Amino acid sequence: MYPSRFRYEAPGSLAEAISLLREGGDDAKVLAGGQSLVPLMKLRFASPELIVDINNLPGLDYHKQDADGTIRIGALCRHAQLERSALLKDKQPVMAAAAPLIADPIVRNRGTLVGSLCHADPQGDWASVVTALGGSVVAAGPGGRRSIPIEDFVSGPFQNALALDEIAVEAVIPAPKGTPAGGYLKLERRVGDFATVGVAVAIEISGGTVTRAGIALTGVGGSTISAGEAAQALTGGPLTAENIARAADLAAGAAHPRTDHRGSAEYKRHMVKTFVVRILSRVDGQPAMAERAA
Amino acid sequence: MTTQAVDEIKIGGIGASRKRVEDDRFIRGKGNYTDDITLPGMLHMEILRSPLAHARIKSIDASRAWEIPGVHLVLTGDMMATRNLAWMPTLSYDTQAVLATDKVRFQGQEVACVIADDPYIAKDACEAIDVEYEPLPAIVNPTQAQAPGAPVIRDDKENQPDNVIFDWEVGDKAGTDAAFERADVVSKLQLHYPRSHPSPIECCGSIADFNRATSKLTVYMTTQAPHIIRAAVALVAELPEQMIRIISPDIGGGFGNKVPVYPGYVCSILASILLERPVKWIEDKSGNLISTGFARDIYLDGEMALRKDGKILAVRMHTESDHGAFFSDAQPSKFKIGLMHSAFATYDIPFAHLTARGTYTNKAPGGVAYRCSFRVTEAMFFQERMVQAAASDLGMDQAAFRRMNFVKDDDFPHRTPFGFLTDSGQYAKCLDVGLKAIDYDNFRARQAEARKRGKLLGLGISTMTEPLGAGNSREYDILGIKMFDSADLKVHMTGKALLRTGARGQGQGHETTWAQIVAHELGIPAEDVIVEEGDTDTAPFGMGTYASRSTPVAGAAIAMVSRKIRAKARKLAAHLLEVSEEDVEWELGRFYVRSAPDRGVTIQECAMAAYSNMPDGMEPGLENTAYYDPPNLTWPFAVYIVTVEVDPETGVWDVLNMVAVDDCGVRINPMIVEGQIMGGLTEAYAMANMQFITFDAEGNCVGSNYMDYLLPTAWETPGFELHSEVVTPCPHHPIGAKGIGECAAVGGPAAFVNAVIDALDGLGVRNIDMPLLPDRVWEAVTYQRDVSGAPPVRGDE
Amino acid sequence: MTIVYDDTSEDTGSVPVRRIKFTINGKKKIAEVEPRLLLSHLIRRGLALTGTHMGCDTTNCGACTVLVDGKPVKSCTMLAVQVDGHEISTVEGLSGPSELHPLQEGFKEEHGLQCGFCTPGMMMAAKALLDENPNPTEDEIRWALSGNLCRCTGYQNIVKSVLWAAEKLRGSEA
Secondary structure, three states: OOOOOOEEOOOOOOOHHHHHHHHHHHHHHEEOOOOOOHHEEEOOOOOEEEEOOOOOOOOOOOOEOOOOOOOEEEEOEOOOOHHHOOOHHOOOHHHHHHHOOOOOOOOHHOHHHHHHHOOOOOOHHHHHHHHHHHOOEEEEEOOOOEEHHHHEEEEEEEEEEEOOOEEEEEEOOOOOOOOEEEEEEOOOOEEEEEEEEHEEEEEEEEEEEEEEEEEEEEEEOOOOOHHHHHHOOOOOOOHHHHHHHHHHHHHHHHOOOOOOOEEEEEHHHHHHHHHHHHHOOOOOOOOOOOOOOO | OOOOOOOOOOOOOOOOOOOOOOOOHHHOOOEHHHHOOOOOOOEEEEEEEOOOOOEOOOOOOOOHHHHHHHHHHHHHHHHHHOOOOOOEEEOOOOEEEEEOOOEOOOOEEEEEEEEOOOOOHHHHHHHEEEEEEOOOOOOOOHHHOOOOOOOOOOOOOOOOOOEHHHEEEEEEEEHHHHHHOOOOOEEEEEEEEEEOOOOOOOOOOEEEEEOOOOOEEEEEEOOOOOHHHHHHHHOOOOOHHHHHEEEEOEEOOOOOOOOOHHHHHHHHHHHHHHHHHOOEEEHHHHHHHHOOOOOEEEEEEEEEOOOOOOOOOEEEEEEEEEOOOOOOOOOOOOOOOOHHHHOOEEEEEEEEEEEEEEOOOOOOEEEOOOOOOHHHHHHHHHHHHHHHHHHHHHHHOOOHHHHHEEEEEEEEEEEEEOOOEEEOOOOHHHHHHHHHHHHHHHHHHHHHHHHHHOOEEEEEEEEEEOOEOOOOOOOOEOEEEOOEEEEEEEEEEOOEEEEEEEOOOOOOOOOHHHHHHHHHHOOHHHHHHHEEEOOOOOOOOOOOOOOOHHHHHHHHHHHHHHHHHHHHHHHHHHHHHHHOHHHEEEOOEEEEEEOOEEEEEEEHHHHHHHOOOOOOOOOOOOOOEEOOOOOOOOEEEEEEEEEEEEOOOOOEEEEEEEEEEEEEEOOOOOHHHHHHHHHHHHHHHHHHHHEEEEOOOOOOOOOOOOOOOOOOOOOOOOOOOEEEOOOOOOOOOOEEEEOOHHHHHHHOOOOOOHHHHOOOOOOOOOOOOOOHHHHHHHHHHHHHHOOOOOOOOOOOO | OOOOOOOOOOOOOOOOOOOEEEOOOOOEEEEEEEEOOHHHHHHHHHHHOOOOOOOOOOOOOOOEEEEEEEEEEOOOOOOOOHHOOOEOOOHOOOOHHHHHHHHHHHHHHOOOOOOEEEEEEEEHHHHHEEEEOOOOOOOHHHHOOOOOOOOOOHHHHHHHHHHHHHHHHHHHHO
């Protein structure tokens, strides 16, 4: 319960923060919400020598929509802000569905979406959501900023693509071209539990046709899984019971779950399939295919 | 009675839902828990634990730890051994390692400890201790423990050739066997009651303070039984008993987790003696879950002999209990498997036979804990699961089957199948109340209709009577010490009073309710009575609070000591009223002259007289002590009914309604009784739904922190409907109370499980082991088979 | 505060500490702390405010919940250095000089506590809820408190306690 010793800096500017990271190299970690990093340090699974606390950096706690519909989430935007966001409820149903399911309400006051993406926990919910939405992360380094697509950004379990002297400053969700629909379902045994299985399904519909689809899976593989083939099965025509079922099967096939105390691999694949069907069955215009228990 | 008796409810007597005295400090954040206490010069202790479940210790090198600035002492098993403290006796006549010497025998076992200026440094030093292990195969269930060629875990013991701890038996084998021969139907059930853990939010800890100048050892400790600890410390540390003071301050929940003697306590005491400074040890939650007294982990092989009209002819049970690496259960010494043989006390069954075997495994020691009343949780769970299966096998209605076999109201006193004597109850009436509250007939109709639409509703009943208030000295002792309890009452000259007992509450509200008993007996307002517990220097000797024993035993002692006081006060009253004692009558708060009722004196006036106006020859003062040896156990009764809906596609189930009908005799404080029931129901829900500890094949513990050991939050926990209409006073208890603390945890789990199994009726599923996790329920529904949860946990092939 | 260590080795060097300024329950404080000191330890040991409790080591139980700038935070999962320039509220700051906060009254009235260990954290989380939502439903209360574990009460009376407090707070503003 007691972290090992480290040096601590709380820079007031992004440039200072980047310079500190440069200095610290391999042994430095960025502290934002701290709701993943501090627990690891308390258990001594992580013992960085330098902590760069970015909570004093100005102007990073926003989430907003550009004129063209792109949604931007700053590095210090807390899960709780996203949970309460009228913007997301209106414009981004998949994100709005996921936000209340992150950890618990108190942790949500500190934890950040961008931090969660950087942490790249295979059981992290936001990575699946952003993957399904085809989002990206903006990294700021000594040379300037660059945009990293999410499937490159999350490069493995607890691994991200940031250089040692880069800080993730923003997550970007591209503007939908059609009407966004979809959702996030998470099988957790209680509030605050890690996902046994989580499924994000994000589609865009134009004139009755699904013009874009993304499906991503939490907790059923070494890292967040993007079920590309399953998404493909939905695209290019109307949403029908048949292609929903096919997408669900393909998504289950893309999962590599382990049998453990949370359930058998077979069960987890079955839940992937079930969640894909349930999310898509709730999209307006679809007959309800499976009634959820009260 | 005259009009001058005080109003019992107004003065906070029995039946008053008096607001709690304890709350005043807790709501202000002014509780005094062990970790809140700071003593001058205090040092801090952290424990290094074994990462392996079973391994020889080849070497321990603590040299780097000693060099860290701020470190005062590093203790290892070898150092403890030179003082004969590497091993200590347990409450079950076994031995337990304090710090490992030859081997580690469970993951999380204490290997070394560091005492330093602050706990951060102590933790740094623990990390700097190098231990070399040679892994051995790990045993995680009784079958593995008894397999040919299994490694002997307790090779430290003489005369321990294998991993079997005991075989125990009770009942009538011949009669039972004969009854089975006559049976029309035999119903069988095998199941595992998984390892669970009481896990109060506050962890265990101690501050040991040895004062070299006075030779007195004071230990602040999270203990539910301070006097037992004092006795244990006297024996283990070989210090004179009068020089040991155990203080149990406020406790943040006990549930049986804070009864055993833990290595951390012993190490902190030795460290304080060596360093001559106070040493504080507060464990973290991971340490608490992986090493302290767990609960349950026991297998049942049960059979019931039935007549075709539904009469139960006999019951046969075989249990295999997994005790971990040391047999350290806190339970009456005569009963190796606790009060397992209280099973089936609810029903009129002529024959029963129980055989029980206990084994060692490479897991933390324990088994008796967590609101279990000495394994009565297991007994009643097994009972109600077997009853469910039997009714189902016969095609009988669950409620009708139980009612038919209940002990009838006028059958008391009743000898239970295994030989207990129950004395009172109105079982059928409780069942009536419960069925009405759940709207039983209507539910069954809705259930049938919903099934046609593919919706799975289920209803589960659990009915039980359980033995509380251990126990009479003929049969009950722990380590030879009889299980009485005590109360010491001092009435001051202004009529205010100080009450101390040998109990030790951990949230049950003793400071509030004990005063209510005094108010009931003496008419002194409860708010004029201050209650203290937990300091062995001032409290009369008692065996502590667990197994719901305090109201039955300590509560009785409080009534008895109050009556002793009242008897003396009567003499004082006669003296003040200038009449003979035979002419004096008592009403609440007052003595009066029978022939002239307006002439009377209050209890307060008698108190003053005890110091200022005594009759000739009377010893002054108004104080007394009572020790109470209960004549029998008490037998509260309960009916729990749960309705659920199961989602067959996901295995997730939700509680629709939860009804509890509890008959615990006289309720001292109805508000507090209801609080106890709701707490117990929540634990029942937790065990049925999500909470358990398990192990993989290497002996790694799954459930050793709150990420894996799941307690339900306010969001998942269902609401409860409580009923108190049925009150059957205990015939032998001075105020007719029976105790309630554990009833809902004892009877509740089966109601939840029975409800889910009922929802799956017709799918060929007789059992799913707790917790009924979504994947287990889904597997049962999909493959139409039973699902076991016993360790080792399944992994990828 | 003077910190004295036993002089047990030749050159211990000094452990780097950081100076922080913060407000706690309305009082301004300065502290010198090691960066690794958890906020909960600053509160319990440095400030001797032991009403905030520690119940787990994995950020689950919520017994350590305090308010930082009015928002509930698990103080075991924040470093003390992070409150530099911020305001902390703990259970000790709930009551006024002569009267209890309605939440404290409500918990007593409705038997919302038994052992009392989770209670400060529950009340601080509930306070933040009522500050934002003065008329919560039972579901909203359960949701807001789903980061705080209780072992004793079964939550039903905790919910009633918060409803009691909410009603009193609304009444006193009328």
